[in-house]
Amino acid sequence: MERKIRVLVAKPGLDGHDRGAKVIARALRDAGMEVIYTGLRQTPEQIVSAAIQEDVDVVALSILSGAHNHLFPRVVELLKERGADDVLVFGGGVIPEEDIPFLKSKGIAEIFGPGTPTSKTIEFIRANVKRPLH
Amino acid sequence: MNELVRRCIEGDVRAAARLITLLENQDRDAYAALYRLKDHSGRAQIIGITGPPGAGKSTLVDKLITQFRARGLKVGVLAVDPSSPFSGGAILGDRLRMQGHATDPAVFIRSLATRGSLGGISKATHAAIRVLDAAGYDIVLVETVGVGQSEIDIVRVADTVVLVSVPGLGDDIQVIKAGIMEIGDIFVVNKADRDGADRVVRELRAMLEMQAQLRHGQTPLGGPDTLVARDPDFMHHTELVSELSHAGGEEPFIPPILKTVAETGAGVPELADTLIHHFERLLQTGELERKRRESIRYQLSRFVFDEITHLLSLPELSKVWDDLAQQVFSRTLDIYSAGMALFHSIPIQGATHEDPHA
Amino acid sequence: MTDFEKLEQEFKAWQAKVEKANEKYPERKKQFVTGSNAPVDRVYTPLDQKDFDYSSQLGLPGEFPYTRGVQPTMYRGRLWTMRQYAGFGTAEESNTRYKYLLEQGQTGLSVAFDLPTQIGYDSDHPLSEGEVGKVGVAIDSLADMEVLFDGIPLDKVSTSMTINAPAAVLLAMYVAVAEKQGVSAQALSGTIQNDILKEYIARGTYIFPPAPSMRLITNIFEYCSKQVPNWNTISISGYHIREAGATAVQEVAFTIADGIAYVEAAIKAGLDVDEFAPRLSFFFNAHNDLFEEVAKFRAARRVWAHIMRDRFGAKNPKSWMLRFHTQTGGSTLTAQQPDNNIIRVTLQALAAVLGGTQSLHTNSRDEALALPTEQAVRIALRTQQIIAYESGVAETVDPLAGSYYVESLTDRIETEVLQYIKRIDDLGGAVKAIEQGYIQQEIQDSAYAWQMDVENGERVIVGLNKFQVKENPPQGLLRVDPAVGERQKQKLAALKAGRDQKAVDSALASLRNAASSSDNLMPPILEAVRGYATLGEICSVLREEFGEYRPNVMF
Structure with a gap:
């Protein structure tokens, strides 16, 4: 039997727009995944601690405030520091296309912009989870 | 696996987390790992927090963590939320309220999905408790799903069960009607700054006194509809409870009822003291041993039952x-x-x- | 036979004929729905308005129940205020943008603050890292506010400030800047958003728990009714509720439920309803379904008028009037083919004007990607000007009244809004409904349903799930200088070194005392602001006294 994929959905930074984060959380649940939702205003440190304790396969970050270039790389960095580099990290929100190469170079696996269907995100997770599913 | 167990016993957070995952996934190697953990577990106090939805259980757990930390204790939390019966997925949101403790190295919070279990905790909860116990957490708080009905499995894994109720849920004593009241060692009326809190306390006390008299073979004086009629499983529960938590004293024992406002933290220090005191009392009276033996018998039967179910398939x-x-x-x-x-x-x-x- | 009976017969015959033709040439869809998923009939006739009573349902413009608008002449007297929300980076940069907008013919200012300011943190707070100046201007103290309004006479412009949890502090800073310009508080006009309930529901920039937050709000009502009489003390906002995924009905229902909670809180605090209610204002969204949006605004006015008169016994007609600002729907903009957003914004702005808005912000085409550039903002403003000066819709009042469809929509929205308000009353009011997560969950359900409709293609979004093209990434987006944070930190350090620290300490101590008493908090906040206590210092005192809000999230 395929094991459950566990995903941490977190909102780093200070913006309070969680519509996207909540929609994606529901969609992932409906796709059979276990979603840990940590809510607003999470520091990279809080996100990474939670990811490790929850032993998630994926960290999904949503941000609309524009602080992504600062906060996303920090999450990847801290995961590495704590030996958890088998966690897939991706992001979504209002993120200009020109920032994407930089974010990818920092270890963010993918950036999903406004209008991305949830089905695409689900496929992405299934195809890219780093730990074996069986 | 050996390596993982070794690191877990040393208190490595990632190792403990990974072991819990493997146990949740019913990994056979991980079951064997439990054998190696056994010498390192048995110290922690296991506290169950149960009660209806909206009672503020997660907030209460959050504030209890603060209290236990202030007393220098390491705290593990297992927060159980329901899996969707349709997709098998889950949204685990209890942690949200406890994220303030995320970066405290002496606090470990783990969300568990029920994965089909109906008794208020997940199948792997018991094993996860053993992992946290062995990893050196002094207190393990288990927050049940909180759907309000028949969440009695918690009594099989916890040393102390806290039953949380709250005024203004429409029917103040609905927990009683569900027949779950018998499992509480400590009763908490949360959101006690709201109207009706004192009434809930009074009603709880009346019910508990009646229950105590029942247990002593006395006829209660009047009272609401009989518990037995309301809940077909009642006799079963009473038996269990009288076996488990009745230390056999002369006076009928009435569990303590505490008022808290988890939002502000009011009443939580007293609750933490009461919890610690309850554990000490269990230790002194030998009751803890009794409880744990009983719990082990249950776990054993449960294990064999699951195993046979597996073999039959x-x-x-x-x-x-x-x-x-x-x-x-x-x-x-x-x-x-x-x-x-x-x-x-x-x-x-x-x-x-x-x-x-x- | 009455006219209705005759029409009914004709209608049945026509219906039968159409159904028959339908078998051969079916309609495009089995079920037609509005932008908010409400069913839409093939045609609307007087039969849908059998009980229609002009005077009680519509009334004349400027008359109860204000369905047709709050002023008798509406835009024939004065056009709506064209107010573009703006602000980014430092106070200096934002000041330049404001002056540009005023030169371009904008008639009011609308200040966007950065997130640390909105959550009551100074620029040097660890949580402010990476956020300073990003979504609005960074304001740490009166010194920044002085720069922000430098050269802008505060008795000549009306200023709207999107600030909620720390609204009292920013209002105090505005009053203090005016003092320095020699303008009395009595002469100031503008709005603070000051709507904490929708922060809990949808927008997320809350600080304190509900009870002390409601106290701050009623303190402001009381203070302004005497000291700043032309100030709109709250802008009860449905905008963000809609952005979070609510339907049109939910937007109005939850906003009005919030409004009821504020009125009740103020009355409980001992204020007379007619003393503060005339200064209450509203803030709504405008989405693409033109008729439904127009009907929404009309229904909202009618519902509020009845609530204020009949439920709260307000006597002053100004208390009955729902005045509102509109912003076009940010969530309707697409990152794909962004030029199409200009057309969406046009439809939405048209709905707001046909719905009788008092002021309007039109979004810029590039806002699904970043903060708008100057050029994009100009097109957005020009959109309003074309509607105002070229379309002709502003030349008569409420031109869609009497449309069978629009009146039916208005009635339906009103009915459904009242059902929601009843449900929320039963839960114990908006504050309780929020604490229990009821309102949030209703909105999430709508948001999820919308997303699934879009993904199934049941709802077509041009350029997103239909009519896509290959495109190059957009060029020339506005970028906030990442050095803003550093600059702001340096300014803050210099400020703290140069101010009278003793005065600051004593002002903060008085504030703490006031917070633990039941005194109005505006005077001690104003005193602290005048002495250059920072926003973060003031909010920190209040955080210690009041605690912080923790949300209740349900799925």
């Missing part, structure tokens, strides 16, 4: 199933003799556990 039995079903259908056999035949065909050697001594 093995492909090599499918022909036996078909044959026996056919024979019952064609009236060659009755259901009982067919059942016995099926039971005797269970391939006990199919239980392929790693030999823990290897």
Whole structure:
């Protein structure tokens, strides 16, 4: 039997727009995944601690405030520091296309912009989870 | 696996987290790991927090963590939320309220999905408790799903069960009607700054006194509808409870009722003290041993039951199933003799556990 | 036979004929729905308005129940205020943008603050890292506010400030800047958003728990009714509720439920309803379904008028009037083919004007990607000007009244809004409904349903799930200088070194005392602001006294 994929959905930074984060959380649940939702205003440190304790396969970050270039790389960095580099990290929100190469170079696996269907995100997770599913 | 166990015992957070994942996924190697953890567990106080939805359980757990930390204790939390019966997925949101403790190295919070279990905790909860216990957490708080009905499994894993209620949920004593009241060692009326809190306390006290008298074989004086009539499982629970938590003193024991406002933290220091005190009392009276023995018997029966269920679903039995079903259908056999035949065909050697001594 | 009976017969015959033709040439869809998923009939006739009573349902413009608008002449007297929300980076940069907008013919200012300011943190707070100046201007103290309004006479412009949890502090800073310009508080006009309930529901920039937050709000009502009489003390906002995924009905229902909670809180605090209610204002969204949006605004006015008169017994007609600002729907903009957003914004702005808005912000085409560039903002403003000066829709009042469809929509929205308000009353009011997560969950359900409709293609979004093209990434987006944070930190350090620290300490101590008493908090906040206590210092005192809000999230 395929094991459950566990995903941490977190909102780093200070913006309070969680519509996207909540929609994606529901969609992932409906796709059979276990979603840990940590809510607003999470520091990279809080996100990474939670990811490790929850032993998630994926960290999904949503941000609309524009602080992504600062906060996303920090999450990847801290995961590495704590030996958890088998966690897939991706992001979504209002993120200009020109920032994407930089974010990818920092270890963010993918950036999903406004209008991305949830089905695409689900496929992405299934195809890219780093730990074996069986 | 050995490496993982070693790191877990040393208190490595990632190792503990990974072990819990493996146990949740019913990984056979991880079951064997429990054997290696056994010498390092048994110290922690296991506290169950249960009660209806909206009672503020997660906020209460958050504030209890603060209290136990202030007393220098390491705290593990297992927060259980329901899996969707449709997709098998889950949204685990209890942690949200406790994220303030995320970066405290002496606090470990783990969300568990029920994955089909109905008793308020997940199948792996018991094993996860053992992991946190062995990893050196002094207190393990288990927050149940909180759907308000028949969440009695918590009593099988916890040393102390806190039953949380709250004024203004429409029906203040609904927990009682669900017949779950009997499992509480400590009662908390949360959101006690709201209207009606004192009424809930009074009602709880009346119910608990009546229950205590019942247990002493006295006839209660009046009171609401009998508990037995309300809940078919009631007798079963009472039996269990009187066995588990009645220390056999002369006076009927009435569990403490505390008022809290988890949002502000009011009343939580007292609750933490009461919890610690309860554990000390369990230790002194030998009650803890009794409780844990009882719990072990239950875990054992549960384990065997699950194991048999698993064996019954093995492909090599499918022909036996078909044959026996056919024979019952064609009236060659009755259901009982067919059942016995099926039971005797269970391939006990199919239980392929790693030999823990290897 | 009455006219209705005659029409009914004709209608049935026509219906039968159409159904028959339908078998051969079916309609495009089995079920037609509005932008908010409400069913839409093939045609609307007087039969849908059988009980229609002009005077009680519509009334004349400027008359109860204000369905047709709050002023008798509406835009024939004065056009709506064209107010573009703006602000980014430092106070200096934002000041330049404001002056540009005023030169371009904008008639009011609308200040966007950065997130640390909105959550009551100074620029040097660890949580402010990476956020300073990003979504709005960074304001740490009166010194920044002085720069922000430098050269802008505060008795000549009306200023709207999108600030909620720390609204009292920013209002105090505005009053203090005016003092320095020699303008009395009595002469100031503008709005603070000051709507904490929708922060809990949808927008997320809350600080304190509900009870002390409601106290701050009623303190402001009381203070302004005497000291800043032309100030709109709250802008009860449905905008963000809609952005979070609510339907049109939910937007109005939850906003009005919030409004009821504020009125009740103020009355409980001992204020007379007619003393503060005339200064209450609203803030709504405008989405693409033109008729439904127009009907939404009309229904909202009618519902509020009845609530204020009949439920709260307000006597002053100004208390009955729902005045509102509109912003076009940010969530309707697509990152794909962003030029199409200009057309969406046009439809939405048209709905707001046909719905009788008092002021309007039109979004810029590039806002699904970043903060708008100057050029994009100009097109957005020009959109309003074309509607105002070229389309002709502003030349008569409420031109869609009497449309069978629009009146039916208005009635339906009103009915459904009242059902929601009843449900929320039963839960114990908006604050309780929020604490229990009821309102949030209703919105999430709508948001999820919308997303699934879009993904199934049941709802077409041009350029997103239909009519896509290959495109190059957009060029020339506005970028906030990442050095803003550093600059702001340096300014803050210099400020703290140069101010009278004793005065600051004593002002903060008085504030703490006031917070633990039941005194109005505006005077001590104003005193602290005048002495250059920072926003973060003031909010920190209040955080210690009041605690912080923790949300209740349900799925």
